[in-house]
Amino acid sequence: MVFSSTLFLFYFLPGFLLLYYAVPHKFRNLVALLASLGFYAWGGLSFLALFLISVVVNFVLIYLMDRAAGWRKRIYLIISIVINVAMLFYFKYANFFLENVSTVREATGGTSLQWEEVVLPIGISFFTFEKLTYTIDVYRGVNRPLKSFWDFLLYIMLFPKMIAGPIVRFHEIAGQLTDRSAFETVDHRLSGFFRFALGLAKKVLLANVLGQEADRLFDLPPAELSAPLAWLGAIAYTFQIYFDFSGYSDMAIGLGRMIGFQFPENFNNPYISRSITEFWQRWHITLGRWMRDYLYIPLGGNRVGPGRLYANLWVVFILSGFWHGAAWNFIAWGAFHGLFLILDRLFWLRISRRLGVLSILPTFVVAVVGWVLFRAESLSSALAYVERMFGGEWQELPRFSTEFWYTLLLAAGFSFMAALPRVERWEVNVLLGEHLQPTRAVTISVAAALLLILSASAIVGSSFNPFIYFRF
Known part of the structure; x- marks a missing residue:
């Protein structure tokens, strides 16, 4: 049962919440x-x-x-x-x-x-x-x-x-x-409801639309992929996996908050990162912290010499890739990110500080290539796809639906707008805050209801509703 299914939304969740709130605290x-x-x-x-x-x-x-x-x-x-x-x-x-x-x-x-x-x-x-x-x-x-x-x-x-x-x-x-008495308040429940609705909308209205085209393009034989088409498929998947997984995390955090649990944040605008080091401080934050505290630090962390430190980074990220999936392409994905973490320490962090906001672009490109390794059915398929991205012919793109292009633009806008410091502060202090003034309580309640209605309509009207991380 996934959170974006009709069974969960229309039956399981309402029944659970009604019973949970109806019974005494004990x-x-x-x-x-x-x-x-x-x-x-x-x-x-x-x-x-x-x-x-x-x-x-x-x-x-x-x-x-x-x-x-x-x-x-x-x-x-x-x-x-x-x-x-x-x-x-x-x-x-x-x-x-x-x-x-x-x-x-x-x-x-x-x-x-x-x-x-x-x-x-x-x-x-x-x-x-x-x-x-x-x-x-x-x-x-x-x-x-x-x-x-x-x-x-x-x-x-x-x-x-x-x-x-x-x-x-x-x-x-x-x-x-x-x-949980300190967290079982109206403010926490309303903010949890909004967070759940926001995550559901990210999953259903953005990730699912992008996922349909990403799946179609990744299923094409490599010979049929021009360079622009390969890049489009990789970018579509890059935004799909972000809004799919971060949407799930939003829903989980929102559900927890609705019943008094305060789960840690799991995403913080990873595509505005200026290095792969920063990317892993913003992507799947709870996994990164777990790997740091229970693997990297016990292996010696930063207390060892450069050679051992680089080896530790590589080991941890190869294990991270293997944790995501039992296949060589996942191991390659972990090794790929481990390599760029080492390059960060060797020279890229110094360069990125000089480039400033411009360093977001090369970091994003590295992440996109990495997601090809993650998405492909095998390592050989991933390498063939990457070869088409960098060595394919440059041909005009075929027609795609208006819905796809609008969704892709929205996904890009939502992914990169936090590069503006004011936007990121607004997200933390206003969008994701827990203490609500009356006006804001009404605003987020209306917004949550609208997002829930739109998402539920999309779920009922479509049979395409995968959850990428469900199999992990």
Whole structure:
């Protein structure tokens, strides 16, 4: 079940909110937990029992770890990490490794392997990271472990952020799991409603329109792509993935706010970045912070020599690419970004400071090329597509619908307008703020209602409604 489906918008969400607000405060966690179990079961019932068992095992291990000392404490930590990583590895990467072993066997004259493909559980990457962060935060003493198993289960399963994030670290909402009274206000609910409607509009009115043409162009044989057509497809996908994923994050943050949870921000106008370093400070912020705190810093971070530092950056981003998908093009995408992070430190950050706002353009071009690696079905397809972008013939573009061109212009405008400092401050202080004056409360309520009506109409009238990050 995705947030932009008729089932969620017209049935699940209204029913959940009516029940949640109707019951006394002491039963609201129970309502949220039951709704989350139902939400997950709708798309992954066959995996629900396995998922619940893994949560029970983690809770018991953390309970034992908290009461242990010395090397015993570390043993429980290692066991928990190994179980979670092994579970992710099996479901997400078993097919990848078996396919590659089979290919090598065939290339060396052997027979191909035969196996039943492993089905990927919904949202496994995100809830694995959250189980890991709970374990590590408790081990580090950042937070005391939750006393209630049901509160722990709610932290892992809370449906607004369970499928595609943001990745919420335990210490960020530990107190809210037991007491949300400070955030269960009219202001928070109204701002949450607006944030949800805004995210839904980004997803349905922008990302879906661009996605239809991006899919069509990426499905063409490379020989049929002129250079302008290849660039158009890549740019359309660049805006599609941003408005698709940031729209989902907006919806998740808005839903959380409507029920008293304050999830961290996940996007901050990434296409106005002046370097790839800045891009990763603005794109999928919660993943970047997770990688920094739980991988990069433990590997040595900035405390090591230049050679080791560059190696650490590359390792972290190759792992980031592999986390996104079990395929060589995702690994190449991670390595591609890792390379430009190294180049930033070698010379580009100095150049970008001199170029000022003009450095947005080359950074955007790097991001566009990177998204081709991300979007293509395979590494060979990605390389063939990039070859057409830079080596294809320059021919006149065929006709596209007026709706597509208007949507592309709107997407570009919304993506780059925050390059003006006043606009970015307005977004933070006015558009995304939580404390509402009466006039602003009325304004965002009307705007949210209009966006919701327009989005719902588009959903009912179209069968094209993918969620790019749903499979991660």
